[in-house]
Amino acid sequence: MVEFLQFTLSGAVFGMVYAAIALSLVLIWRGTRLLNYAQGGMAMFTTYVAIEVIYRTGSYWAGFAVALAAGIVLGAICERGVVRLTTGKPPLNAVIVTIGLLILLEGLAGILYGGQYRSFPAAFSIIGLRVGHTPIGVSRFDVFVAVAVLVTTLAFAAVFKYTAAGLRLRATAFNPTIARLSGIRVARVLTVGWALAGLLGALAGVLVSPSTFLYPNSMDTIFVYGFTAAVIGGLDSPAGAVVGGLLLGIVLSYVGGYLGTQGPDLTALVALGILVVVLMIRPDGLFAGARLRRV
């Protein structure tokens, strides 16, 4: 029972990171019908920015803040400088462009920072917490990870629901033609969407890197799990992205924990299995809306 609790909690923490990546993918998908394959690369790059700031200033929080700001800037630059050029072109162009962007960012990180594994500091203690004498499988830093993603997700939800900027983003995502005819500057809104996605990716990068080390390809696996979470939840559903991330994190934690030494090797296979099963039962994801299914 204690093991079950430990695996569940630690899985939920990783699941929150997958959720952040999934949410960033959903943000871009809803606005542009484009899967951003560079999202992991963007997160990796901003994490390198964070580590440089941390080394130079000695302040974790300075690095954390600069990474988030860098995520916003990088997201906006990618949209305006690269992805916008594919507007009105066949969808495959945009796919190729984001893959190219991923290769560019990973190559650039290798050139600038080297290819070696680098450890990334954690904001809080990574020693497991205990209730009485029983370890519960999560550390203070894990709690911080969960709270940071949760707060960010709730803040995003509030902005989307209750502000004019959020309404612009939703209107553009649901019907860009009507949005334009209503005077919404859709191109600008899309840039904001990419910037917010960049912020979420940067958050995921700095939160997961203490557990995974940092190297130019370090976010590839996280991206794959985040992508899987987004598809499980439904690419159109922010709530689905969060639930998909949590679900995947917890299941993979059980696999890694209960299957002994074989477990860690099986996690990717299990993630693929979950993806296939969900797509067979609900092709548009668990949280796909009725409108989407009717089409």
Add this chain to the structure above:
Amino acid sequence: MSDDNGPAALRVDGLVAGYGEVIALDDVDVTADTGAITAVLGANGAGKTTLLRAISGMIKPRRGRVLLDGADMAGRGPEQMVRAGVAHVPEGQGVIAELTVEENLRIGMMSLPAGKRRRADRGAALEESYERFRPLADRRRKLATTLSGGERQMLVIARALLARPRVLLLDEPSLGLAPRVMAQVMDLIVRLSREHGLTIVLVEQNARSALAIADHGLVLNLGRVVAAADAPTLAADVALRHHYLGF
């Protein structure tokens, strides 16, 4: 038209527009007088919708001018056109189904200047809109997808009006509506023109209904204007009606 009835709110001169290789509008002239209803008629594929799209900036004209109160606006995007006072209600009851009725209406005010005082103005405008379109007031928190066809049409017109336009472009507002609801929508269009002085360009498949409420009309065929006159004159032209309007 404008020479006799006062200044034109909107004039289109020698407009050429199309999609790829296809020329959908070829040297089209339109004059919409201030406060009048101008019906744009013609068969499917005549270029009616393209005309509205070219005026509102949804597509870029290849040649010609779109004069709004004398200023050439050709080539401006829809975001600029709506700020300049041209609201376009596209065909197909263009509500955003995933948003509530109130959110759909608030989108209509996105082109208005921001600011604290403006916020109060926007609240008042919203209430005014609910006064004018009563059925929407009761459903303000409901998703737009739950509305009937007539209510949806009401919502898209209400949304367009919240942008405070001087010129309203309506594309097939009666499409898919029951006859009784269609009559209500036509009545609403007349009131907007007569009581609020709005200049309306009305694209309609139902030529008989459109000419019944319009002041002027023009008939498009394969992207060219084949007739332009006062609405009663067009309605009385039997040959024109048989050839191009189907009644």
